Amino acid sequence: MGAELPDYYFRIRENGAAVFRVDTENRQRRIEMDQVAVVNVRNGEVKPHGDRTLTDEDIDAIQNWLNDRVALLARRDIDDIHRAVDHLNLTTQWVQSKASDEDLESVTDPLLLAMHDLRTVLVRKKADRLLRDSDTSD
Known part of the structure; x- marks a missing residue:
């Protein structure tokens, strides 16, 4: 060495x-x-x-x-x-342009549940931040 x-x-x-x-x-x-x-x-x-x-x-x-x-x-x-955001965009493109009915049948429910869960948490966290910011500015 x-x-x-x-x-x-x-x-x-x-x-x-x-x-x-x-x-x-x-x-x-x-x-x-x-x-x-x-x-x-x-x-x-x-x-x-x-x-x-x-x-x-x-x-x-x-x-x-x-x-x-x-x-x-x-x-x-x-x-x-950040990569997950890219993957979501690539997934959207795949769903729109390439996915077969069988492909969509196998991924739609798991994706919808995961996206719903993520959206729920993101909205709650955003609301918490907005409330906290408004409390500190008063």
């Missing part, structure tokens, strides 16, 4: 990551990864691995990764929503 390796490696898991300290300063010049902690992205909890005590450097690296990861996941969430 030509590039300098980072001091920490984060193995992504469902709700966070396993944190490893990367070591290349050994006699065999092998890459060794020593697990130091587990991080939960949802609640920010950091659990040292085994009976370890995390150093200030460990905690700083983990906190920086956690902040970056939370920001990345938030950007992905909004990007997914």
Whole structure:
């Protein structure tokens, strides 16, 4: 490997990551990864691995990764929503121009229910925001 390796490696898991300290300063010049902690992205909890005590450097690296990861996941969430809008538009075009009667029979009810559910939640949230905004401007 030509590039300098980072001091920490984060193995992504469902709700966070396993944190490893990367070591290349050994006699065999092998890459060794020593697990130091587990991080939960949802609640920010950091659990040292085994009976370890995390150093200030460990905690700083983990906190920086956690902040970056939370920001990345938030950007992905909004990007997914923008993609959903695109998919709804593409679905509309497909329904109008390509869908067979059999295709429409298989997707109409699930789509209508999902769109009704989404519309209901969006309208309620919009009303809540409007009420909150009008309360703060009074």
